[in-house]
Amino acid sequence: MARDPKQNPRGGHADLHAHAIDADAVQGRARAYAASKGIPFTQMRQRVLALLAASGKPMAAYEIAEKLSDARRVQAVQVYRALEFLQEAGCVHRLASQSSYFACDHQHGSGETVVFMVCSQCGAVQEAASNLVARGLLGVAKTSGFKPLHPIVELEGECASCNSQPAR
Amino acid sequence: MARDPKQNPRGGHADLHAHAIDADAVQGRARAYAASKGIPFTQMRQRVLALLAASGKPMAAYEIAEKLSDARRVQAVQVYRALEFLQEAGCVHRLASQSSYFACDHQHGSGETVVFMVCSQCGAVQEAASNLVARGLLGVAKTSGFKPLHPIVELEGECASCNSQPAR
């Protein structure tokens, strides 16, 4: 498990705890989605997904564009286009609290609500599905006569690793 | 209950269902917060809060700046400063999913999590506190060894009014 000391652009300390996603699995899901829609899983889409999966942390769109730039400069708009596809495919989510994007481990079921736990120290994101949260949301919606479509549940806080080895 | 046909800038249809907030109550809370901190509840802060309370809907910062501009142009940065104060005071919240701001009805307790229900048709926001959601969040956090600090729970969907009189 490589410990890479590069700086975290979002203000936390370092790139500790970043756990890379299973790139093959997530790419497989993207490919399956593309096939099911009859649209191509193009190189740009692959590159963005691969980068996010390898990073294991949320990245800003412009940051992705920069990392993907080599001889040819990748423009942000190209990244946004790829992200749009990847979000539809369910392989990438947008963190509303930070306007950043990250690759997602698992298929989400429909009876549960996914909670994104964002560590304000190291920037890592963990996902967890909660039945209780889902029921709570349905409850308040029902009470208000509100028809729920898309929940956004993000929890800012401190992850286990940062909590146990504080201040570094 | 006035039905004002002006256009909703966020893509929904019209300004139906907007329920203005009790401006006096919320202003009282802001004033109390200011007093408790020994800082002034200045005119700019009042104006931003009054506008948001009257609107009863989320507004973008630049939209606020525009509405408050008369002879003198109000710059966005001034609005952001006021919003910062108002958020600290708990009178205004930021909708992460839309990067917009709205005045909030009630004091929030600490054992509950507040859910913002955002209607994708008319743009109105309702708040509701949920004990179940709070417990669900604590649950997933505990399981992951995550120390929760600040939850963001937004539910996009269709409000009761839009649901009952669809398509207009």
Add this chain to the structure above:
DNA sequence: CTCCAGGGTGTAATATTATAACAAACGTCC
């Protein structure tokens, strides 16, 4: 095979959201 239609790509421009920096005005405590 050729042509056409639908997407995807590359590029430039622009819109939208948010913050930084700084001098001048204000208020309050002494």
Add this chain to the structure above:
DNA sequence: GGACGTTTGTTATAATATTACACCCTGGAG
């Protein structure tokens, strides 16, 4: 009144996101 801390007004700039358009593939119809 003077000193300090905050707020204000203003300009500039950073960061995030979308629009527009010409070009290029690729795959199917004819």
